[in-house]
Amino acid sequence: MKLSPRDATGYFAKPKPDSTGLLIYGGDAMRVAIKRQQVLAALLGKNAEEEMRLTRMSGADLRKDPAALLDAVKAVGFFPGLRAVFIEETTDAAAPPILAALEEWQTGDAQIIVTAGALKASSKLRKAFEGHRNTYAVGIYDNPPTRAEIERILAEADLHNLSTDVMSAITDLANAIGPGDFARTVEKISLYKLGDTTPLSIEDVDACAPASTEASLDEVLNVVAEARSGEIGPLIRRLQSQGTNAVSLCIGATRHFRTLYTAASDPGGPSAGVGRLRPPAFGQRRDRIVRQASAWGPARLETALTVLTDTDLLLRSADQTAPTMAVMERALIRLSMLARPR
Numbered sequence: 001m002k003l004s005p006r007d008a009t010g011y012f013a014k015p016k017p018d019s020t021g022l023l024i025y026g027g028d029a030m031r032v033a034i035k036r037q038q039v040l041a042a043l044l045g046k047n048a049e050e051e052m053r054l055t056r057m058s059g060a061d062l063r064k065d066p067a068a069l070l071d072a073v074k075a076v077g078f079f080p081g082l083r084a085v086f087i088e089e090t091t092d093a094a095a096p097p098i099l100a101a102l103e104e105w106q107t108g109d110a111q112i113i114v115t116a117g118a119l120k121a122s123s124k125l126r127k128a129f130e131g132h133r134n135t136y137a138v139g140i141y142d143n144p145p146t147r148a149e150i151e152r153i154l155a156e157a158d159l160h161n162l163s164t165d166v167m168s169a170i171t172d173l174a175n176a177i178g179p180g181d182f183a184r185t186v187e188k189i190s191l192y193k194l195g196d197t198t199p200l201s202i203e204d205v206d207a208c209a210p211a212s213t214e215a216s217l218d219e220v221l222n223v224v225a226e227a228r229s230g231e232i233g234p235l236i237r238r239l240q241s242q243g244t245n246a247v248s249l250c251i252g253a254t255r256h257f258r259t260l261y262t263a264a265s266d267p268g269g270p271s272a273g274v275g276r277l278r279p280p281a282f283g284q285r286r287d288r289i290v291r292q293a294s295a296w297g298p299a300r301l302e303t304a305l306t307v308l309t310d311t312d313l314l315l316r317s318a319d320q321t322a323p324t325m326a327v328m329e330r331a332l333i334r335l336s337m338l339a340r341p342r
Helices: 005-013 029-044 059-064 067-074 092-104 124-131 147-156 164-176 179-192 202-208 217-225 229-241 246-264 270-275 283-315 324-338
Strands: 021-025 054-058 084-090 111-116 135-139
Touching: 005 029, 005 135, 005 147, 021 029, 021 124, 029 084, 029 111, 029 179, 054 059, 054 067, 059 067, 059 084, 059 092, 067 084, 067 092, 084 092, 092 111, 092 124, 111 124, 124 135, 147 164, 147 179, 164 179, 164 202, 164 283, 179 202, 217 229, 217 246, 217 283, 217 324, 229 324, 246 270, 246 283, 246 324, 270 283, 283 324
Parallel strands: 021 111, 021 135, 054 084, 084 111
Antiparallel strands: none
16 A cells, blocks of 8 residues: 555554555655654564564565565564564565565564665555555655654654744754754754753754755855845855856746745735745745845846846856856846845
């Protein structure tokens, strides 16, 4: 059976004890690993390894010894409780013994938990787990974590009753960094507040958030939209050293200013316009868009989009002779000057 993302969240938190197995697949190995850890902990409890109720093997091991899986599934444990066999880094090359074990599985056998990278719809593993009457398959994609997922991670770290502002800051952080970094950051926050009974503050979150020496595209675009022209040059140099090219920067800037124009031109005002954005904006990002759209207004944003369109055409022109990043930097400085109050 194929689980939707919404159903998968509930299943990871409370897996069926009488299920034959579960396939978790996706291109981001860290996201897949986090979900696998969650479901195994929920299914077997914390002491499964010490009680020898969890058997681990890899897809490569299974190809060398195809009978190992069925032996582990049928083995009788020394300790009471549910058992599972976890197979990681699996590909379709290891599908035959897994499919055979699914067919031989009976009530009381160990559950078969499989993780894999990105799998096509034609994958033998996907077809087997999606088509079996008592197994589940879940695709993990590079989507931002949901509110429920963030709240679960915070609850596991014993962080409760957070203010709206702090929750918004943590949500922004979760969207900005990878899932592994976010889990480690929440753990760090939990240790930072150990024994401290005062409410968690934004300053506490900032103190524990991972520092970054890299310039981000959003950082540059916010500098431009907020008329901080003196900061553009150094940020451009850092972006260029990280491999960002002028065309990508222009595309990102155009997308940002279109978002501002959509918000600013809404009949209900920028606040109402931000509420209609798709994908939606939350927390600090939402507040920043409202401020920038209000400061610019529709007329100046139309001018900004014209400047960016002309710059994009110039960057893609065969007659372009000036360094492309210099052309883009000049356009951003021009926009920054345009943003200044009159």
